[in-house]
Amino acid sequence: MTEREAGTRHPSEHLMEIFLGGVPPLITTDLAKLEAQAAATLSAEAYGYIVANAGNGATARANRAAFDRWRLVPRMLRGVDKRNLGCEVLGTSMPAPIMIAPVGVQTLAHPEGELATVRAAAKLGIPYIHSAAAAHSFEEVAEAGGDAPRWFQLYCVTDGDVHASFLRRAKAAGFSTLVVTVDTPMLGWRPSDINRAFQPFLRGLGLANYTSDPAFRAKLPESSDAGVAAATHWAGMFPNPGLTWDGLSFLRRHWDGPVLLKGICAVDDARRAADAGFDGIVVSNHGGRQLDGAVAALDVLPEIADAVGSRMTVLFDSGVRTGVDVAKALALGARAVLLGRSFLYGLALDGQAGVEHVLRCTLAELDLTAALSGHAGHQELSPASMVFR
Numbered sequence: 400m401t402e403r404e405a406g407t408r409h410p411s412e413h414l415m416e417i418f419l420g421g422v423p424p425l426i427t428t429d430l431a432k433l434e435a436q437a438a439a440t441l442s443a444e445a446y447g448y449i450v451a452n453a454g455n456g457a458t459a460r461a462n463r464a465a466f467d468r469w470r471l472v473p474r475m476l477r478g479v480d481k482r483n484l485g486c487e488v489l490g491t492s493m494p495a496p497i498m499i500a501p502v503g504v505q506t507l508a509h510p511e512g513e514l515a516t517v518r519a520a521a522k523l524g525i526p527y528i529h530s531a532a533a534a535h536s537f538e539e540v541a542e543a544g545g546d547a548p549r550w551f552q553l554y555c556v557t558d559g560d561v562h563a564s565f566l567r568r569a570k571a572a573g574f575s576t577l578v579v580t581v582d583t584p585m586l587g588w589r590p591s592d593i594n595r596a597f598q599p600f601l602r603g604l605g606l607a608n609y610t611s612d613p614a615f616r617a618k619l620p621e622s623s624d625a626g627v628a629a630a631t632h633w634a635g636m637f638p639n640p641g642l643t644w645d646g647l648s649f650l651r652r653h654w655d656g657p658v659l660l661k662g663i664c665a666v667d668d669a670r671r672a673a674d675a676g677f678d679g680i681v682v683s684n685h686g687g688r689q690l691d692g693a694v695a696a697l698d699v700l701p702e703i704a705d706a707v708g709s710r711m712t713v714l715f716d717s718g719v720r721t722g723v724d725v726a727k728a729l730a731l732g733a734r735a736v737l738l739g740r741s742f743l744y745g746l747a748l749d750g751q752a753g754v755e756h757v758l759r760c761t762l763a764e765l766d767l768t769a770a771l772s773g774h775a776g777h778q779e780l781s782p783a784s785m786v787f788r
């Protein structure tokens with residue numbers, strides 16, 4: 400049972416729990432400052448991989464700046480005592496339109512990595528999206544997450560047997576929905592990693608789904624060092640710059656549940672995804688980790704939501720740090736919002752408890768934002784709730 404099912408009425412009641420408990424939280428509740436607090440706990444390599452961005456970080460900064468340009472216009476006396484943030488996205492119920500973004504190699508942030516994250520998400524009923532590049536396998540994560548909702552994110556590598564096997568395993572392990580990340584035909588130019596000659600996957604990190612996979616293992620070259628063999632074999636199938644729209648046709652042969660494309664920033668690509676029959680998209684620029692100089696994700700959200708929002712599910716991530724950010728993305732047309740680095744900073748700071756803290760604070764702030772702006776739920780948020788400055 401999630402906490403909400405167990406009786407929490409409104410997420411903002413978390414505030415009273417803190418005040419009445421009288422114990423100052425270990426982790427800041429100023430969610431935009433999580434990065435600075437987490438930075439102090441991360442090794443230089445982990446900091447470089449997690450916090451830093453592609454290029455000189457222009458797109459990551461643009462992501463944040465885009466949120467600041469929108470301002471909510473609070474409305475008064477609307478009776479917001481019966482707020483409801485609960486919703487359903489592609490058959491998955493959630494207590495609020497918030498999900499855990501797929502993030503690879505979470506053991507860089509904390510030794511328990513994805514297991515801590517999925518336990519925290521399960522406790523609050525927030526759907527967890529498992530990265531193909533995770534440090535724990537589908538099966539380990541499924542066991543840790545129990546009955547809680549979970550989706551799976553696939554990177555299309557060049558070996559179709561591995562796709563088929565991943566999708567089979569994901570289904571068997573209870574992952575309901577597939578997210579295919581399309582903004583990573585190659586890894587972006589990330590100076591922080593390059594300067595340290597640090598690539599987690601080539602060090603054997605983040606390959607748990609692969610090294611536990613029969614199709615991947617079947618083609619491993621002979622080697623006295625299994626770790627080196629796995630990393631080298633993986634590097635031979637990822638990246639996959641030749642991937643095209645036609646190349647995605649295999650998905651329907653191996654997956655009968657909903658499929659979304661993650662990493663869409665162009666209206667024409669969104670239309671093409673809808674025309675091709677995909678169930679949804681995640682408007683995202685990978686948090687500014689892929690193409691530096693790319694447009695801020697929030698800046699393209701309204702036009703994309705306008706163009707395809709009635710035909711498919713539009714989700715959003717990139718630059719979301721606070722409950723207010725979530726409210727703004729919802730107002731601009733997202734059905735739900737994925738948290739990326741914000742939950743990861745909580746993980747770095749205090750494992751499962753840290754992720755729970757970030758989720759509780761984000762939910763509480765979203766709930767308060769809805770109330771203070773005069774909305775009884777996220778469904779009432781719309782572009783008319785804001786002005787652009």
Ligand code: FNR
Pocket residue numbers: 448449450462500501502503530531532533552580661683684685686687688716717718719737738739740741
């Ligand atoms: C990511 N992201 C990501 N996306 C994906 O589809 N598969 C993955 O394995 C990863 N791995 C990953 C690792 C790390 C360390 C980060 C920070 C991000 C991108 C992620 O899903 C999401 O799009 C961004 O994190 C959103 O931007 P913010 O919220 O971090 O600014």
